[in-house]
Structures are given as C-alpha cells and as structure tokens.
Amino acid sequence: MSSEFTLLMCAPDAFDLKYEINSWMSIENRPDVTLAAKQWRELHRIISNDVGATVELVQQEPNAPDMVFTANAGLVVRENNDKRVLLSRFMHPERQVEVAPFRAWFEKHGYDCTEPPETVFYEGEGDSLWCGDTLVTGYLKRSDITSHNWIAEQLYCEVLPVELVDGRWYHLDTAFFSPSPGVAAYYPGAFDTYARDVIESHFETIKVVEEEALQFACNSVVLGKDIVMPSGCPRIGAELRERGFTVHTADMSEFLKAGGACKCLSLFI
Ligand code: ARG
Secondary structure, eight states: OOTTOEEEEOOOTTOOOOSOOSTTOOTTSOOOHHHHHHHHHHHHHIIIIIIOOEEEEOOOOTTOTTTTOGGGSEEEEEETTEEEEEEOBOSSHHHHTTHHHHHHHHHHTTOEEEOOOTTOOBOGGGGEEEETTEEEEEESSSSOTTHHHHHHHHHOSOEEEEEBOOTTSOSGGGTEEEEETTEEEEOGGGBOHHHHHHHHHHSEEEEOOHHHHTTTTTOOEEETTEEEEESSOHHHHHHHHHTTOEEEEEOOHHHHTTTOOTTTTOEEO
16 A cells, blocks of 8 residues: 555546647537546545555636646655645646646645746646656646756756657656656657657666557556556556556546546646
C-alpha cells in the first residue's frame, strides 16, 4: 500500500466540453457526463482503495469545466517540511478562471503560493514531471520555453526542458512519464529531435508506440510500484508488468474527449 503518496483530485461535478483548446476537444463530441462521473469514481477508487494513496479533494467551480484536470493547478514543492506550490498561469483564458479556486484551496491548506512572472505561461505538473532528481519540463504548446528558468530559480534543481511538437500531445504528461528514477517512458513522436536526444542521453528509456500514445498511455500515475493507466494500452502495460510493476487500468473515454486521462486528473501534493 502506497500511503506515502497524497494526490489532489476534483470530482467532475461541472465537467463538460464548452470550448475547444486542444486538438482532442470538439463541441460535436461532448462527453457523457454521467459516464464521466462513473469513470472518475472508479479512478478515485483504484488510487485510494487498490493502491492505498491518500486523495484530497477540491470542489469544482461551475464556470470551470476543465478544473477536474488538477495536474494543471501547479507544481507542489516538497522542501523539508515546507508546503509550497508554484501556481500555473494558463495560456487559454478559458482555464485562467481556475487559478483563483486552486489558489484558495492551497492557501486554506497552508501552502505558500508563488505565481509565475506575468509574461510566463506555465501549466503545472501537466508540463513538469520528475525523473529521479531531474525535473523534465515540456514547452511550446502550453508552457513557455522561459518557464523552465523560473522553475529552476525557484527549486534550485536540474531542469531539462523538452519541446513538444505535435498538438495531440500538448502537455508533457500526455507523452512522458517516469516509472522509476532514471527511467523515462515516452512517445518519441511528440518531441522534437533534440528533445528526443536529450531524453535518450539522460535516461534509460521505454518507447511507447503511437497507437498506445493515442490512448494516453503516458498519462499514467506512478505510485511506487503501482501504476494507474488508461485502458487500451496492452504493450506498455505488459512491459511495465515485466519490470515488476502492478498495473491498474481505468476506462477514461469521456475524459479523452477533453484531452485528458488518469494523470491529468491527479496532482501530487
Ligand atoms: N481540456 C484540458 C486542456 O486542454 C485538458 C487538460 C489535460 N491536462 C493535462 N495535464 N494534460 O487544458
């Protein structure tokens, strides 16, 4: 049981598709919100009951249909016993309404909140994932290239910025995850050639095939030896099982319509 992990999630009380801000979203293909609620409850059950992680909840705002994707709230920094969060500055006005309620939640729970400089877009853990002691950050589609400077200054850690080049994988967490320190699982087609070289030269890698990357295989939550991933990704699932992980799968069909899945729906706090 992985009770050492605490995640922030947001029940989809106001989840819907009301605008199109990524290539997955189409007003013509709105989610079935009843089914989405069921899928979210199952994901919550897997993370809390099957894996044993702690889940905290933030209430969804009625005017913020994408607030369920808590990975974009910010990046929580765990330094000593300080509770600190680097908040996001969303690129799209449609999501900027989420900053205030997320900030309110963090302040209420005793976190010190730092906002990015006004000129810098930054979308939190969606574009920042640890691989061991290195923070890998995605840029171009949502977070700015300059966001990594700001993060490195804030955290005093090694930050590896990688460019995302395909609109279907617009956040780092749609195309990259780290099952264990020093190991990167990623879909190469989402990155420019230089970023691929950087990833290959820094980490041991596991390549995810396009078919499974399209099922959001990389949008997996790593909780020690437990990995929670969207269903429909048998190849990467088998590879991870061979490496000794317990793989849990969740049907995320309704959230995929908004361009998100397991990892987007959770934030490490
Ligand atoms: N519709 C949301 C957006 O386009 C989905 C966000 C998914 N989050 C993530 N961390 N990949 O912003």
